Amino acid sequence: MPDGALPVLDVKNLKTVFRTRAGDIHAVNSVSFDLKPGELLGVVGESGSGKSVTMMSLLGLLPMPPAEIVEGQVMLGGRDLLKSGAEELRAVRGREVGFVFQDPMTSLNPVFTVGFQIKEPLRKHMGMSRSRARARAIELLQLVGIPDAERRLKDYPHQFSGGMRQRVMIAIALACDPKVLIADEPTTALDVTIQAQILELVKELRQKLGMAIIWITHDLGVIAGIADRVMVMYGGQVVEQGPVREIFRNPAHPYTRALLKTVPKLHGARDEKLRVIEGQPPMLAAHPTACPFRARCTHAFTRCAQENPARRPIGNGHDVACHWDHHEATP
Amino acid sequence: MTAAPDMTAALPPESARDTPTNPATQRRKLVEVKNLKLYFPIFGGLLRRQVGDVKAVDDVSFDIYEGETLGIVGESGCGKSTCGRAVLRLYELTEGSVVIDGQDIATLSPEKLRLKRPSMQMVFQDPQASLNPRMTVASIIGEPLDEHTNWPRTKKLERIYELMDAVGLNRDYANRYPHAFSGGQRQRIGIARALALNPRFIVCDEPIAALDVSIQAQVVNLLEELQDQFGLTYMFISHDLSMVRHIADRVAVMYLGKLVELAPVSALYANPLHPYTEALLSAVPEPDPFAETRKERVVLKGDVPSPSNPPKGCNFCTRCPKVMEICREVEPAFREYAPGHFAACHLLEETGTAALNGGMRPEHNQTRIQQGEDA
Amino acid sequence: MTDTPAPETAAAAFRPPRNHWWDVWDQFKTHKGALVGMIVFVAIVLFCFLGPWLWIHDATYINIRERNQGFSWTHPLGTDQLGRDMLARMMKGGQVSLAVGMAAMVLSVLLGTLIGVVAGYFRRIDGLMMRMTDLFLALPLLPLLLVMSMLFRQRLSSMFGVELGMFILIVTAIGVTSWMQTARIVRGDVLALKEREYVLAARSIGTPPRRVISRHVLPNVLSPVMVSATLMIATAIITESALSFLGLGFPPDFPTWGRLVSDGIDYLQQYPSRAILPGLFISLTVLSVNYVGDGLRDALDPRIRGR
Amino acid sequence: MKQNIALMGAAAAVALIPFSAMAERGSSGHLNIIYWQAPSILNPYLSGGTKDVDASSLILEPLARFNEEGVMVPWLAESIPTVENGGVAEDLMSITWVLREGLLWSDGTELTASDAVFSAEYCMHPEGGCAQRRFFNDVASVEAVDDRTIRVNFEVPMPVPYGPFVTGYSPIIQAAQFADCLGPRAPECTEANFYPIGTGPFVVDDFRPNDVISLVANENYREPDRPYFATVTFKGGGDAASAGRAVMETGEMDYAWNLQLAPDVIATMARGGRGEPVAAFGTLVERIEINLTDPSPDLPADIRSTREAPHPILTDIRVREALSRAIDRDLLVEIGFGQMGLPTCNLVPAPPAFASDANDDCLVQDQDRARELLDEAGWEVGADGIRVKDGVRLVLDYQTSTNAVRQDFQALIQQWWREIGVEANLRNINASVFFGGDPGSPDTFQRFSADVEMYANNFPGTDPEQYLGAYLCGREPRPATQWQGENIPRFCDPEYDALHQQLSQTASIEERARIGRELNDILMQNYVLLPLVHRGRVSAIASTLGGTLLNTWDVELWNIADWHRTE
């Protein structure tokens, strides 16, 4: 990982609010992060933690209304995407940033052939001719490991299995050689053996193509195996961020620590009882003025209810948003 | 209609039911499944004649001992959920018998089956879909009571509150509708409903698949507590191998409608006999970057074949990294290779059972497994 | 699904427990058209059913000396060619039209729901039921009405009186020839619902089919049924008036809006209000009911309700 | 209801503008006629519908017609045969017609007496289902004496022998064209039925059943300068109101038939200025017939409404008279017909010689007298204003066919009766059922499953003998006759029967008129039927159309050869 290189993507202080009839929902609260070239950033969090909304916000993919980006800055290739017009954003989507979504069943348009859907961005962004787009599509399908690519271009999404469909989605996302690939829980809907296939594929593609990847997941195992850096989100905020080994070896936020412990292990001794994070994730009905995790936190103290902790670096490229100093508690 | 005879009318004091689940003592088979087959017919042709079957569950046999948890694992479409539903005869069986507590429910008349239902219950996968959005929590939990008792309202309500306490739901929520709850709470409602009639046997059909990681642990712990408290027997269906390892006493692995391996949990995880089990275990990503980078995975090629047209011979032969000629021709038998450790694989038959006895293989959790054709 | 926060759950937990119909009502209120439609519809219903208590005039009383009058205080909407008070006739006609609309709707929705549920829930008779639906789709309404009127009119009129007898006949005819759409929608929904886990859950409890249907299936097909019900009211009112226009509906001396329009058509030049007023009322009713249906559809759709 | 043949004529409203003698065939161009009922066939022998007969009269012609005043005029015949001129045999057993000279069919062949013989054979064929069979009643044979002479022989003496080949209802068809269409094969000759060859002023160019007929002038028409119109479009369908509009307001059409519309509607249309309405009267009378037998549904089906069960209330003549006196006929006319109707108290309102004036006191509404009569009959006013006698309420079922004017009448009469303490339950029945004559249906006017019923009827030609014969004993519908029959009130009076017998043997016109009036008076004074309105017919004629003479005694378009454009 080329440390110190200029980030391809730099997000600062992003805030996204959903205006609903029942009141505002502060889905993303002052999220800042960057993505270095060729890096794979894993984003972990439970549903409702704001991880997908953050990524959707970057390129204006949220339905507006009800969503509204209140403030922030998203720098990509030297310009602020939040200040870009619709046409500019469109030129970025698919061209510079590719997306892979969770459910390959519904994310592909059922009535168009796979070939059509791969060729679409090629023709729009790259201005390719029909035949060149076709050749590139075949190439892409081969790249993502779909056998008999030429013939399968004419097939419809429903003729592919789940794993194959996700490969097609990846092919589409990679069509225009984007600098950044955002994968939103791309393996959650897949079986473990298929997930293993996709993970292998992504590793391979990274080596070959070298794009930067943001990988959203709730599965710590997946992150552990693939990511360079991890960002943990909770309640619409980044609570902890750092290199993957650092996070797993030395988790600083009580939430990360608890999360790591709730997952039963496949090897080693069986726990009599699983460790549990009691309670429910918070409602994001108001702009947070306190730590969103305090209600479930075993270490919470008065300050946690008074002040929303800011992210502070704790060394090794590792930072955490917590008032509690984990070093005090750990021997 | 009164409560079925094997049920206590109300909950006994907790201590009385608090029996240990450790199966070291004399164990009784509560559920015996023999040669269970469940085919869904496929119709085709001009006259809509039956042209084939989807063999969702194909000749599966296993037992579940009283008080234990049998885990069923497998990928989607392997027939594990169908198997669970068939065991409770939510589908009409094509063949085979399911004896629960001495009664073959495959042959019971509808009315008798109805009377038997209180003793066997189910917890469903999708806590959103398994609760009727137009009923309150109280009426959802109370539905089994409405069907099987003629208790007065107050008694039912009392029982509903008891159940809500038992699963950790605030009594104040009784009049809310399911959509007002989070996934974990909904699953608690589903569990409370399953417990309402004091069942002895509960099929848990992927009860945690739709939940967040932090909530999964809560629900699994709850299930375990309830098992201890009421001496329940579980059939725990899941695709999450690590969670199954945590909760189950014995584990059965299914592939394409058939059992490929069945063993006590420690034996299975430490010493998987079937190549599929091996592959499955190796595919599970571990939340440990150090282990992950060292480990080399068995990555299976391709997809699961269609259950309407399974391959000839061994079901797994199309993807097996250790496939042999015989696998494509002959279906392997499901045999016991070590005490309580069953598997169906030609490889085992060839290499002999002795070599594969438990504990003979060293350090399985970090074994470098030869990759198949995929390398 | 992404982890976009589910606002429904999020918002709901703060609110006190309440019937989900309140949510429906809350959403319904936000649909301006539906709200106005509802108010108009209620106003029309009140006009027709409470109006006669305030405006005590016999709709069939002939005052030949005051015929063909324009708007005045004694006859706010004028009189017809026999000097019958138009206001009273509009009320009476509205009662009949609305009653026909409602009753035909109820009948057609009941039939449609019943057949849809049975066909959807019980696989074995599905084919038969759907063939029957095809059959009814192909049945010609007009000859059917003639036949029904001949076979049953006398019996019905001797049992219920001429007007009620004819009412039953027309309602039956409209109901019997218009349930198919509802049945198809309901069947589709039931097929999907049947696979829902809560239906399976009920079966695992040992709930017999009839209670599974009444407790779990019916309440959940309610929203498409309600929407098609509101549309049915509109269609039934129009069908009745078309039948009246073709001379196959109620007896001509029996005022319905449709009849008033078709009687008034001849006088369109002399007394345009006589056709336009009832026409306006038909349109207003249909329009308002349609808007209510639209609002209901939105309000009953949880995806929209959340927004 | 739909034909009008008599002697009384209303003055034609169209002034006869002297038409230039230089006019020649086809000089007036195109004529548009609209009928709101569409013709379905052009063979009057296969359809009794006025629309069909009217349309076919443009093509097919009879030997003689009635003119607009009800006077018989020779048409294809040279003259009208009478006893005086020897055309009718002294014993009244035969009549001899002589054809004009040089008559040609539109295909250029010659019309001969054998065509007439064939026409009679065609209609009299027992399996042909001829709609105009009644014109050939009692005909023994028709023979061709020579090419131009036709003799019709009767089985009984016929004081009025002008049935066959008189009026547009009974024209002569071409033997050559219809030769293969006798009897059961009649309906199969679609080509002939749609495109008949005739002697009339026009020839069918295109016929679309129930829609439109295009006609062109007949090249072989006997009068060299006629018809003045070269082409005719005869459009059918729609409703009377828009037909009237098309003539009087938009001027799209030249002639609209039978505007059954409220008087003020017609008046408004006339203000459109492009045409005007014209009225004429025949013998059509709207009446209420009274059931003298008991229609109670409690009775067995074969007794109900038959003479075996006399009506419990209406057999009392005082009640019947009271019902009649309660009615204001002037107002009915004003509401329902305007210039198309006249109040009447006679079953036979025309021709003038047959019209009685003995019953005219009923023209004035007299509710007091009506109440008195009911009091006399023992009907006491009950608590709700309805009269009661021996615990029976004075309630009558009042049925008629479905028709806007009839329902207005029902409502009005219901109210008048209520004012004298009689309650009427109204009922109306689809016309095709009411007049359908289906013996299985309880709702036909013959079956009479009600106490009183209202409809209109008239008689063909100008002699009412047959018409009055309807009220003879034994003519009532009953199970034995499959509920067919014309004596709707089930009236039976030997004195009446004897008088009718006398009429059928009388040949003198004056004497026949006297007996006819007497028969009419018997019926009227027994109040077995209550005449309401003598109905006329209104047609709309464009102001540029000349030569029309509205005729209610024969087909309406009888003189279309004379029609012409006036500007």
Next chain:
Amino acid sequence: MFNYTLRRLLLAIPTLLFISLVIFLLLELSPGDPLSDMPLSIPPEVRQEMRIALGLGEAWYIRFYKWLYLFTIVEPSHVIAGFTGLDIAIEGQRILSWQTRSPVSDIIIQRMPQTLWVVGLAYLFGVLLAVPIGVYSAYRQYSWFDQTGSFISMVGFSLPTFFTGPLLILIFAVWLGWFPIIYDTTLNVTNWETFWKQVRQMAMPVFVLTLFNAAQISRYMRASMLDNMTQDYVRTARAKGMTERIVVLVHVLRNSLIPVVTVIALGIPTVFTGAIITEQIFRVNGLGQLLITAIYASDIPMVLTLSVVFAILIVLFNLIADLLYAILDPRIRYD
């Protein structure tokens, strides 16, 4: 697919047989008499003779069998012969209308042009109008366009044609004099002048029916668009950087059209059954008017034949709708 089609076609035969039997029996039971139009002065004996001449003397099942034979064998042979000029017409008895005494199929074919022109064109216009309106309404849900569009379509749906028809006649024909009241079915379009005449005489009925059709179909279109607008693949298309025009008009529209096209196909039989009231009001003497006059005149052979033809069309278009669904939606294959 082929199998499915064939199976459905085979299944349609007993269905249609049953439907025609039901319709036949219905008409058999129905009151009314073909002779009710005759003057009352026609004596009963003559009426009876006429009735027998119409073939009413035989038992119902014999008449049904005869009708069925004529309907399935003889009449089609004449129709085909008429169109192709082949000499395959079977001589002899045909289904004769009681009113006109002519073969019903001739009249039905004669009525086709005006029905297709007026009702068909109105349907076509309705569809052409409805699709863009529905698309735009859904895309801008709750915008003023959507609101007014909804309002107008609902008004169009709620105004009975027997009310709008005369109103239009009064305004545009009587007061303004723009259009004729009476539809001339004999008009042949040969030049601009006659074409203009045809346009003018079609204007009002086509307008009334278009309004009605467009109202209905645009509602479906809007609902279907709304359903698809929230689908995941729409987000994918946007994420690919597609323009809104392509997202809506290619991705969403194509999916939304699937249910709408079947609705449109299901509606086509109504083109043939005609718009009874509209045809009557404007004197477009098409199939609808034919049916209603036949009913009024108790012309049973005509009513029966027309009803069964309509039933066939309904069953056929049901099948076509299903097949279209399969063709348009690659996920569905009926085999």
